[in-house]
Amino acid sequence: MAHRSFLPSARAANVIIALGAFALGWAIYVRYALLEQSSVGLACRTLETLTCETRATVIALFSQSAFGIAALIGAILQLIRPSLIMFTLALMATCAGLVVYNNNLAGLAGGLLLISFARPWRGARG
Template sequence: MNQRNFLPGARAWNVILVLGGFALGWAIYMRYALVEQSAVGLACLGVETGSCIARRTVIELFGYSAFGIAALATSIIQLIRPSIPMFTLALMATAAGLVMYNNNLSGVAAGLLLISFARPWRGARD
């Protein structure tokens, strides 16, 4: 039985691009509008708003390299057993990790995502 390599179809690519763009946009907003702004940091010293809680959570997750670890873990799962939902999650985590200061692990995850296109795919339609 000859199996094709992992390659999503046109409809799947539309969903992947929209969700990947959403994750990238969220990460850019969090980094440049909330985390890096010193005025926001000073405003959040004594206030508990939703933005301040999100800012504090993102900073804590960055401290533990959670974005990079999530990107690497999902990319390894995608490499072992390719599927469209796992590829989408790995792409979203990698995009967020690259923007949110976890470049080392997210860069490796991006490389693994590229390699996953060479893997045989059981979900391929002939």
């Protein structure tokens, strides 16, 4: 029995695009509004707000390449065994990693996600 290549349905593709755009928008907001603003960094030295905690958490995560590693692990799992959920999670981590300073590993993950479209998929109908 031949399996079709991994290709989400139209409804699933819309959800994937929306979640990917959300992750990209969140990463852009965090980078340009929280991380690169020196006034936010100076204010966070004296204040402890949710914004400052988010900033500190993101700095700790990208200094350990957590976004890139998560994207790469998700893309490898997607390449081995394609699924919609793993593709969505890997895409979101890739979007965040590309924007928030983990672009080497996230770029590799993006390439692996593209290659995963050529993999046979058991969930395919038809």
